[in-house]
Amino acid sequence: MPIMSIEDFSFTYASAPARSLSNINLPIQKNCITSLIGPSGCGKSTLLRSLNRMHDLYPNNEYEGKLMLLNQENNEMENILDIKRENEFIELRQRVGMIFQKPTPFPMSIFDNVAYGLRISGIKNKTELKDRVEDALKGSALFGEVSDRMNKSAMGLSGGQQQRLCIARAVALKPELLLFDEPTSALDPISTAAIEELIVELKKDISIAIVTHNMQQASRISDYTAFMYLGDLVEYGETEQIFLNPREKKTEDYITGRFG
Amino acid sequence: MLKTYSNQLDEINEKIVVIANNILEANNVILNGLVECDKDLLDSAKESLKNMSSKTTEIDNNIIKMLALYSPEARDLRLVVSLFKITNELLRASSNTRSFIAGLSNYCTELDTVTVKDFAVPMQKSTVDCLITVVAMLKTTCSDETQELFNKLLIGESKTDDLYELLQESVFKQAPNIEDFGKFTKILSALRKSEKIADRSLDVGTLLLFARVGGEMGVRE
Numbered sequence: 001m002p003i004m005s006i007e008d009f010s011f012t013y014a015s016a017p018a019r020s021l022s023n024i025n026l027p028i029q030k031n032c033i034t035s036l037i038g039p040s041g042c043g044k045s046t047l048l049r050s051l052n053r054m055h056d057l058y059p060n061n062e063y064e065g066k067l068m069l070l071n072q073e074n075n076e077m078e079n080i081l082d083i084k085r086e087n088e089f090i091e092l093r094q095r096v097g098m099i100f101q102k103p104t105p106f107p108m109s110i111f112d113n114v115a116y117g118l119r120i121s122g123i124k125n126k127t128e129l130k131d132r133v134e135d136a137l138k139g140s141a142l143f144g145e146v147s148d149r150m151n152k153s154a155m156g157l158s159g160g161q162q163q164r165l166c167i168a169r170a171v172a173l174k175p176e177l178l179l180f181d182e183p184t185s186a187l188d189p190i191s192t193a194a195i196e197e198l199i200v201e202l203k204k205d206i207s208i209a210i211v212t213h214n215m216q217q218a219s220r221i222s223d224y225t226a227f228m229y230l231g232d233l234v235e236y237g238e239t240e241q242i243f244l245n246p247r248e249k250k251t252e253d254y255i256t257g258r259f260g
Numbered sequence: 261m262l263k264t265y266s267n268q269l270d271e272i273n274e275k276i277v278v279i280a281n282n283i284l285e286a287n288n289v290i291l292n293g294l295v296e297c298d299k300d301l302l303d304s305a306k307e308s309l310k311n312m313s314s315k316t317t318e319i320d321n322n323i324i325k326m327l328a329l330y331s332p333e334a335r336d337l338r339l340v341v342s343l344f345k346i347t348n349e350l351l352r353a354s355s356n357t358r359s360f361i362a363g364l365s366n367y368c369t370e371l372d373t374v375t376v377k378d379f380a381v382p383m384q385k386s387t388v389d390c391l392i393t394v395v396a397m398l399k400t401t402c403s404d405e406t407q408e409l410f411n412k413l414l415i416g417e418s419k420t421d422d423l424y425e426l427l428q429e430s431v432f433k434q435a436p437n438i439e440d441f442g443k444f445t446k447i448l449s450a451l452r453k454s455e456k457i458a459d460r461s462l463d464v465g466t467l468l469l470f471a472r473v474g475g476e477m478g479v480r481e
Contacts, residue, residue: 193262196262197262197263200262200263200264216330216331219328219329219330219331220262220265220329220330220331221262239329240325240328240329243328243329244324244325244328
């Protein structure tokens with residue numbers, strides 16, 4: 001069952017003369033990892049950022065089609081493109097979190113980094129805050145490494161730890177869908193392995209969409225893979241099928257390194 | 261290493277151990293059949309060798325998926341490639357075991373005691389020892405133990421070769437006195453399969469040595 005259904009979706013940047021995404025139809029399956037792969041400029045990050053309306057931070061970008069997000073309370077799909085009010089955007093971004101390529105810890109303590117979103121969402125009770133922060137850090141496989149320095153600055157953590165802290169910050173809000181935009185491209189192999197292991201663990205509770213340039217990463221961790229090219233979705237399927245028997249020649253040429 | 265990857269690798273290894281154990285079991289029954297000169301017992305050895313081809317094909321497909329999805333490197337790559345080739349060796353060992361049973365089944369009551377007691381039984385015993393060593397090699401991940409077991413395997417396979425040569429010499433010496441020599445060549449050909457099974461065991465051992473210890477594939481140290 002999809003947590004999100006992308007239907008006939010097109011997107012045009014305000015500054016661009018033509019569509020950056022054309023008629024995309026793609027499900028993001030619940031409790032699965034969906035990878036978006038494709039050469040630079042194919043629109044995968046644009047698509048990912050559409051899924052929690054990040055493009056609305058800049059004016060006059062144009063969405064068409066539908067981005068249907070499952071409301072897990074009533075089991076109905078709701079079009080997030082209908083969202084207009086500021087508080088609805090905040091709620092959407094709590095439900096659909098995002099992790100960026102470069103770790104973005106706030107210049108504050110480790111505890112406050114994770115508690116930040118929780119406080120914004122109205123949690124003031126200290127005990128509840130402490131529990132939720134600890135749970136998020138444990139869920140992000142970071143608690144053991146930082147439990148004795150929760151009040152120290154997050155800027156002192158290594159790159160891999162900072163990225164896991166950002167994941168903890170997103171996880172603390174108990175999102176339904178987590179979007180990862182090349183989350184390991186700035187990390188060394190050990191930190192990359194830790195993040196990949198974490199992403200695989202997270203999918204038990206959270207659905208995940210990930211943009212990656214690393215073919216091996218997509219094949220290793222994702223259940224479904226979508227290949228995009230020049231703003232079009234060329235092929236979508238189970239990762240095993242895409243990497244073993246792609247239907248489209250363009251997909252095969254890309255994953256075998258013949259172009260891109 | 262991702263847990264999903266290491267779990268899948270363990271699963272493949274376990275399936276290969278099961279196949280190797282099936283071949284070992286069949287060869288143990290053959291050994292008892294030879295000792296007892298019992299045709300029914302020999303024929304019953306086939307029971308353990310059912311669906312070998314489909315089992316190894318299933319493993320091969322799992323390995324292909326693993327190569328496609330996880331891009332193993334270094335010792336992981338050596339292990340996955342070795343397992344891919346090991347399934348083929350085990351399938352050949354299984355096929356040799358079947359031929360052994362089929363070739364010997366019709367003549368087992370006619371084998372003279374000298375041939376059986378002095379050569380065929382010890383040879384098959386040595387082959388069984390080789391298979392036991394292979395199963396142990398499949399189960400260990402320690403490189404020192406792998407090397408140690410491989411050395412044992414080398415000795416076992418060489419012993420099987422020597423016993424087959426002695427058996428051949430013995431039969432040829434008796435040739436002028438044997439009426440139906442054609443029958444004896446068939447028996448010899450069947451017993452040769454035991455030696456072939458030991459050869460396949462050594463091939464599996466060589467691949468496991470490559471996987472666990474390193475070096476180049478097929479080069480025995």
